[in-house]
Structures are given as structure tokens and as C-alpha cells.
Amino acid sequence: MRILLVDDEVELVSAMAERLGFRDIEADWAANAEDALVMAEGKAYDVAVLDMKMPRIGGLELRRMLSERHPAMKFIFLSGHGSESDFKTGSAEAENYLIKPINLESLVEKINEAVK
């Protein structure tokens, strides 16, 4: 199972990727949408965990781009903002939606649910 983590906070995604690695989940991370798209070309990821708000290309747009190229890919959104519109679109467009700070165990749970 391969996971792609995308968030503009490098410290956050790198730590998350390492932690997922401890749990036998192969996780790569990217700090912006452009890098993420390049990485997705090179490898097939089962699940992409995207931050909703990123500079230039946001999580929602990135999701559209990714799913165009990789239709089988599943998505989980992360957000630091609990606004109603975020929640609605987030839960409608992705398999799951989590508000930061997240509990890693519940993220693992959601990932497992998504690939089932």
C-alpha cells in the first residue's frame, strides 16, 4: 500500500510519512501540488492525503488533477479549518475528511477503510 502525503508544512508531512512508515505503510510526501503530480507520475499510489489549503494549487484542485490521471486513486482531506463549506466539499469529494491536529491511528484507520 502506497500513500502520497501532500501538505505545504514540510515538518508536518515528513513526520507523518515517517510515522506511517513505522506502521508498515509506505508513505511519500510532497510540499506542493506540482511535486505531488510529478511523484504520482513515477509511482502508483493507492491513497492520497491532501491538505485542503495550500498555496497556488489547493487540495480540491489537486484532487481533480490526480483523479483525472489516476482514476483508481482514493483521497483523504486534511484541514486546519473547520468551516462548513470545507466540510461539505471535503466529505463529498473525498473518502474522508479530518481536522488537524489529527490522531495518526485514526488516519491509519481511514486509509485502511479507503483501500478496502
Add this chain to the structure above:
Amino acid sequence: MSIFEKIRPRFWDTDAAVGPARSLFNYRRIWRLAIVLLTVVALVPLLVMAFIDYSVTRSSLESENLLRTARTTSNTRRTVANFLEERTKALDFLADHQGIDKLRDGAQLAGLLASLKKSFGGFVDLGVIDNRGRQIAYIGSHDLLGRDYSDQIWFKNTLTRGSYVSNVFLGFRDEPHLIVARKVKDAATGKSYILRATLDTGQFNAIMTSLDLSGGGDAFLVDGRGVIQTPTKSHGPVLSRVDLPIAPFSETSIVRQVRAGDGVEYSVGYGYVHDSPFIVMVTKPTKVLMRPLQTIRMELLWILLTSIAIILFVIGNVATYMVNRIYIADQTRAKALHQMEHTNRMASIGRLAAGVAHEINNPLAIINEKAGLISDLFTFRQEYAGDERLLKNVRSILDSVARCGRITKRLLSFARHIDMELGPIRFKELADEVVDFLRKEAEYRSISIDMDIPKNLPEFVSDRGKLQQIFLNLVNNAFQAMSDGGHLSISARQEKDGNLVFSVGDDGCGIPQADLKRIFDPFFSTKKKVGGTGLGLSITFSLVQELGGSMTVESEVGKGTTFTITMPIEGPKKANNENTAG
């Protein structure tokens, strides 16, 4: 006071000092102004009309009375004049046709008197007096033959003027009578004689008493000096002075308002009878004459008073009604305005909270992941395993982050619920959330919170954010009402009809009975001096209504207050927005 309490309109106690934008009008002043203006506009014309009507009636009645008295006086004067003239003319006739010789003969004179009595009536005796004043022939009931009249005024007057009518006097016979006399010239000798007849006052009186004068009216004769000549009803006996002033001579009849000796005002008609000392007086008490006016005045007064009462009643009610409507409209306006203001304020607070939460969330997430990573390193890598102390510290960091996360999530959820968003709600969760906000304060003030929420209470459809606001307001109010060590109870139950009933009760200071019905009004506050806006309960009440519920309050001073909210289980749309607040 208690009656006023009952009829006191709603606007009466509006507190004008709440602030410039609070209330558009000073209702009491508008009300007073309306009443005064309407009263003046309605009553002034009414009073003027009534006064004019009264004056016109009065003057027409007065002139009618004047006219009637003048007419009666004139008629009576003419009757008296005719009576006297007839008798004088009769004496003329005798003198011209009989000649003085025949008149001096007693037997002939008796025959003449008899025929005078028969054809004219009123003659008592008949006599002839020579130019020296001696009665040379006489026929009548008294023995007056040979009497000397030379020193009598009437004798002298008749000789100089040719004819004479006396006033009533007692004379030698000691009973009231009057005489008519006529100078006669004997054609043969050229000597002057006087033909003199005494007239019966009884017949004279009959003329006056035959007048039909109703209502205390009186008609009689006086002479020029005011001595009464014929009997009166109320102005004194015959030959005494009349108790009324005598008007100066006038050719025609005149009417005067005069005051009698006893102080009663009379309308008196005066008529001077030509060629006689008599004045006809027709008197009527002015009060009796004006009696119809009194009736009219009373009727007018009643109509006026009834009209004024009705007008005032209508004006009072209309003014109260109108001002009340303005008041209600103004209140509705103010309420809407402030609800909007409140919503805006809540929205900006929400945005601020969300912004803060978001900003904190990102670093928090990093702390979370880093600490998680450290923890993972200890757990998954053998080289770090076993250091319990480090692991404990890392767990403590993670716990703290989790706590911060809960706070930011709560802030975010608060911000999220500005707009109406219906969803299923478990009251227990909601109550816990609300109480969580105030748990610290409760601990500091040792306020015990007791929740009685049945486990099987069903979920209901409502707006979480608004419900949160409602209960937060109520719990906050309860906290303010209680002193330290108080007791707050929150309970819920399901009614038979399916509606849910929630109550928030405290054992605080309570609300006075007089304030109870106004506590849901906007701007009503007992805490104005300490910064209350008077909007908390009003907004809470509006929110409850918005959600299709109703809200009531029970309170006793010194014992505490309980707010009860009834919510439809199926949400606000199907429920009717009935206002059941006290």
C-alpha cells in the same frame, strides 16, 4: 392604582433612557399630545355650538316674553281706556241730550241712573254739582245731597279741564271707588255745572282679574304715585304703595326687568292709560318666565356631558390603541435590528475564532506529529525502548496537544453554526458541551451542576449552534443569578405528544413578579448598571421561536428561577411558531 395596573397600556413603562437608538418615540408624550389635541379639536366646536345654541334660545325666549308681556299690557291698557271712555261719553251724552234742568230733577236723575246701570253697568250714583261746589242733585246709595265739594281737587280740575277721572279713593263713603266728572254748561243761564258719577270698583277689578295670566302673573292698576288701585296677587293690598318701581311716562307700553321689594326679579309691562291717572301693570316673575330655559339648559347640559364623555372615551381608546400599535411596531423593528446586530456580531466572533483556531491548528498539528514521531521512535525502534521517563513526557505532550485540539475544534464548531443548519441532536452531548464552557467557573465558585437527562431521550432535529447559544445564555444567566455554592440543574424529558421539554433551573436571587412578564422584551434588564444590554433573554427567546419551540419562565424571589423550553422533535419547519411566553 390597581385599576391603572389593569388598564395600563404596554407602552406606558417604556424606558426612554435606554439609549438614542433604542426607541424612536416618547410614547407617553405622543399619547398625551394625541389626547390633548383630539380633545381640543373635538370639544371646542362642541362647546362653542352649545354656548351659541344656549344664547340664541335664551334671547329668543326673552324677546318672546317681552313681546307677550308688552302685548298683554297694551290690550289691558286699551280695555281700561275703553271702559273709562265709554262712561265719560255716556255722561257727555246725558249732558247734551237731557239739559241741566232735567238733570237737576231727582226723579229724572234716578231714571237716568237706572238706564245707565242697565246699559253700561258699573255706575253706583249720579250727582250734579253747581259751580260753587255744592251738590244740587244726587241719586245713589248714600245721602250726599247738599255736600260741599268746593275744596276738592277733582272739582277744581273738572272746572278747569272740562272732564276728570279720579284715581281710586276712599272718600266720604270709606270704601274704594272712583269718579268720573264732566263740566256741563247751561245754555239758558250760561252757568257751569258738573255732572259726576261714581263707578263701581268691582267691575273695574273684574277687567283685570279676567286676564288669563298663567305662572304667577299679575295684572293691576296703579296711579301715577304707585298706589295700588285694583287688587293684586302678590304686590300688596289696594291703596298701598306697590313694591315695584314705576317707569316714567311713555305713550306706548314698555317692559322692564325690575326687582321687587322682596328681591324677586319681575318682568313688568307698564301701560299709561290716556286721560286717566291709571297705569296698567302686568307683572310676571322672570324666573317663571325663564323656566323653559332651565329645562332646555338641563337638556343641553345632559347632551353636552354625554357627548363629552363619549368623545373622551373614544379619544382615549383610539389614542391608546394607535400609540400601542406604534409601540409594537417600533419594538418589532428594534428587535429585528438587534437580532441582526447580534447575528452579525456572532458571525464576526465566529470568524475571529475560526481564524485563531486555524492559525493555532497548524503549529499544533506539527507538534502533534513531531511528538507522535518521538513516541513512535520509542515504540518501534529498539535502541530507544525502555526509557519510561522520556516516553511519559512525550505522552504528556501528546495529551496537551489533544486538549488544545479539542478547544480549537470547539471554537471551529461554534463558528460553523452561524447559519441555520438542521441536524439530529443528542441533548446530552449538547448539554455537556455547554457546561464544558463554564465548568472552570463552576469549580471556582463551587456551583454544583446536576443533570437529569434520561438515557433513552430520543434525538431531535434542530440547529446545534443556535441550541448551544440558547443553553449557553440560560446557563450563563443562572450563573449570574446564583451566589457561590449555588446549585444548577438541567433536565430533559419527553412529553406525551412527542415534544421535548428542557429546563434550566437555579437557586439564585429570582425575578420579581412585576418583571416576569417583561424579561423577554428587548432592552429589559435589571443589570443595566453593571453592563447588561437587556438583549440576552430577548435573543434567547427569538432563537427558541426560530427553532419552532416555546419558552416559559417560573420564578420566585429568593428561591430561584426555572426556564422551560419546549422543542418539537421533528424540527422547526413543521412546528408552528406559537408564542407561549408569559
